Amino acid sequence: MKTNAGANVRVAAVIPTYNRWPKTQRFLAQFSHQTYAHLTIVLVDANSPDDTATKVQKSYPDVVLLRVDEHQYWAGATNTGVHYALDHDYDYILTINDDAVVPSEHVHRLVVFAQRYDIKILGNRIDYLDSPGKVWALGTQLTWGTPNFLHLQYHATAVEHLPANIMTQDILPVDTLPGDGVLIHRSVFEQVGLYQAKFLPHYHADSELVLRAQHHGFQAYVAPQIVLQDDFSADQKKQNFKSLAGLKYAFFHPKSHLFAPAIIYIFLCYCPWYAYPQTMFYLTMRLLRLGKRRSGAKRL
DSSP: OOBOSSTTOOEEEEEEEOSOHHHHHHHHHHHTTOOBTTEEEEEEEOOOTTOHHHHHHHHOTTSEEEEOOTTSHHHHHHHHHHHHHHHTTOSEEEEOOTTEEOOTTHHHHHHHHHHHTTOSEEEEEEEESSSTTEEEESSEEEOTTSSOSEEETTTTEEGGGSOHHHHTOSOEEESBOOSTTEEEEHHHHHHHOSOOTTTOSSTTHHHHHHHHHHHTTOOEEEEEEEEEEEOOSTTOOOOBOOSHHHHHHHHHOTTSTTOHHHHHHHHHHHSOGGGHHHHHHHHHHHHHHHHHHTBOOSOO
């Protein structure tokens, strides 16, 4: 049964995808049953060699299918979907990944909270799909002057160990957000622009957009009781950086979480002056340590 959270509030869910049809199919199969009435699914396919586009057209004709080349990565593909949503007068854009699993009322609940509290940027809690009740992130915290300046809040914490006052809240303010399950009002993009695809083509573009929006006066929030489960394990591969080629990939491949231009961009744009020396020290030491060990960390 389709439901409305607000009269004629239109939502475009933008999902970038590349060459993993089983996951994309699973996502579309369950997400197409969202109860929210004014929802359009916008799938952006980056020229998948597994013929994702043809399969979507055949099995899910109601999905808006957009195509980009394989070099667009997350930010470029998502920007294409956001462009479509803005051009077609959608009120909100929901960024969500195709490895996510959500209940049928997920979008409805996000819209209800966004409307009730007049929120322009609202994220969900992200849990592990393969470890039910284990939190991956409840927003992201900025901790300048520490080894990891983008810190996933309550990462790897069991839900029962979260502070009681958090679980009783509808919404909590956050410094920034991972992009998996974030409802963003169109006014945010209209005022601050799209994702920074040039310097942050894949990782950290989601966090940077929210940081930029915060600088323009948009406060971001997360809803602890609205839960998205993410299938982190299926595609995870341990990267071995025991070679020059491995280190080159780590620091200079757009799909690496250690992509140097992305890290430097966020540091230069958002680190407060008083935290520059200590943050720079930790960044340098971490890179030197990584080069010595020739083994990668998970995420900054």
